[in-house]
Amino acid sequence: MRHAQDGRPLNIALLQRHATDRYFAAPGKPLFNRAPATGKRVAVVGAGPAGLTVAHHLAIAGHEIDLFDARRKAGGLNEYGLARYKITDDFAAREVDWMLSTGGITLHCENALGSDFTLSDLREDYDAVFLGLGLSGVNQLDSIDIEPEGVCEAVNFIAGLRQCDDLSQFAVGRDVVVIGGGMTAVDAAVQAKKLGAREVTLVYRRGEAEMKASEKERQWARECGVSVRFWAAPLRFETRNHQLTGVTFSVMQPGPTGLESCDEQFTLPADMVLKAIGQTFDPTPVAHAVSLRQGRIAIDDNGRTALPGVWAGGDCCAGGLDLTVDAVRMGKLAARSMALALAIPAADAANATAFQERIHG
Numbered sequence: 001m002r003h004a005q006d007g008r009p010l011n012i013a014l015l016q017r018h019a020t021d022r023y024f025a026a027p028g029k030p031l032f033n034r035a036p037a038t039g040k041r042v043a044v045v046g047a048g049p050a051g052l053t054v055a056h057h058l059a060i061a062g063h064e065i066d067l068f069d070a071r072r073k074a075g076g077l078n079e080y081g082l083a084r085y086k087i088t089d090d091f092a093a094r095e096v097d098w099m100l101s102t103g104g105i106t107l108h109c110e111n112a113l114g115s116d117f118t119l120s121d122l123r124e125d126y127d128a129v130f131l132g133l134g135l136s137g138v139n140q141l142d143s144i145d146i147e148p149e150g151v152c153e154a155v156n157f158i159a160g161l162r163q164c165d166d167l168s169q170f171a172v173g174r175d176v177v178v179i180g181g182g183m184t185a186v187d188a189a190v191q192a193k194k195l196g197a198r199e200v201t202l203v204y205r206r207g208e209a210e211m212k213a214s215e216k217e218r219q220w221a222r223e224c225g226v227s228v229r230f231w232a233a234p235l236r237f238e239t240r241n242h243q244l245t246g247v248t249f250s251v252m253q254p255g256p257t258g259l260e261s262c263d264e265q266f267t268l269p270a271d272m273v274l275k276a277i278g279q280t281f282d283p284t285p286v287a288h289a290v291s292l293r294q295g296r297i298a299i300d301d302n303g304r305t306a307l308p309g310v311w312a313g314g315d316c317c318a319g320g321l322d323l324t325v326d327a328v329r330m331g332k333l334a335a336r337s338m339a340l341a342l343a344i345p346a347a348d349a350a351n352a353t354a355f356q357e358r359i360h361g
């Protein structure tokens with residue numbers, strides 16, 4: 001109705017923000033009370049938005065949760081991935097503390113699936129398992145083998161800055177080139193500019209319309225003084241005495257079989273290059289035990305993987321939007337499905353498992 005009256009939808013995100021900001025500023029009564037203990041144990045791997053959502057929902061339902069994360073702190077990309085200039089305070093850590101305060105969740109940081117424990121261990125020890133592993137791999141530039149010092153992953157640059165206590169010790173180049181066209185590229189470029197880089201140039205191999213970063217983000221980058229160049233792919237890094245001095249690009253154009261080089265080149269001076277050419281799912285920790293689709297974990301509409309007793313959600317799964325809000329949505333759907341499965345008596349659960357195996361093939 002509001003939409004019809006004003007011609008604009010309600011801004012639900014801002015309303016939610018208002019409500020949570022007020023609550024966190026002066027917490028009153030707890031927002032959630034745990035149901036009586038069920039005696040069921042759940043392992044959640046990955047303490048990013050997806051894993052935290054599942055842990056919280058199932059803990060409220062009375063289950064006992066062990067939440068594992070490979071990193072030193074929980075929060076996932078909210079803690080390590082969002083650029084520092086976007087963050088007003090330690091909101092990610094405060095949200096995690098608040099979630100843990102409800103009870104029922106034991107956090108085990110620096111505990112990685114694949115090296116400290118395996119998926120079979122979890123399936124043996126717990127009544128259900130959730131995987132919210134995010135994207136821990138990065139794409140490589142296939143055109144260039146050797147990367148001199150000064151070339152680094154944009155995600156590592158952002159994570160390093162987020163965890164840095166003394167910004168005066170944080171190195172940023174004078175001439176920074178960012179390679180990529182997505183949200184990470186924009187974040188890294190804007191962040192480098194705000195840290196005092198003289199020139200920041202974001203270079204994308206296709207045209208503006210194909211950039212994954214939204215129009216708003218592109219506009220924001222330009223307003224912050226970032227130069228943006230299109231239709232150019234990195235060819236080689238230039239060095240003098242092993243020091244990075246620039247990047248040579250090949251000018252590209254669309255061709256009948258995809259992108260084509262136009263035999264034209266240019267070099268941008270650079271003492272720092274940030275690569276932001278996309279994150280990937282690394283299946284090594286799940287040792288190929290779960291089925292993949294398009295390089296990520298295959299799940300059904302309720303977050304169930306093909307492996308009985310194992311659910312997954314967030315960026316590590318196929319079919320998502322790679323956004324926080326979507327990771328939380330997937331976490332909620334999985335938690336609902338897990339809660340239903342945990343409520344089924346053992347004999348019925350065996351039948352449900354057989355059914356699940358049949359539908360996943």
Ligand SMILES: Cc1cc2nc3c(=O)[nH]c(=O)nc-3n(C[C@H](O)[C@H](O)[C@H](O)COP(=O)(O)OP(=O)(O)OC[C@H]3O[C@@H](n4cnc5c(N)ncnc54)[C@H](O)[C@@H]3O)c2cc1C
Nearest residue numbers: 046048049050070076077112113134314315322323324327
């Ligand atoms: C630079 C950048 C900017 C972004 N900006 C926005 C934005 O403005 N708005 C937005 O909505 N989204 C944004 N996103 C996307 C958003 O951050 C993700 O979609 C969201 O964090 C996904 O949540 P997740 O829980 O699936 O994964 P993650 O947040 O990646 O969490 C995964 C967790 O799993 C842990 N883990 C991984 N492997 C293992 C293992 N083997 N064992 C144990 N733990 C493991 C990781 O340490 C991590 O804590 C951005 C992403 C990036 C990279």
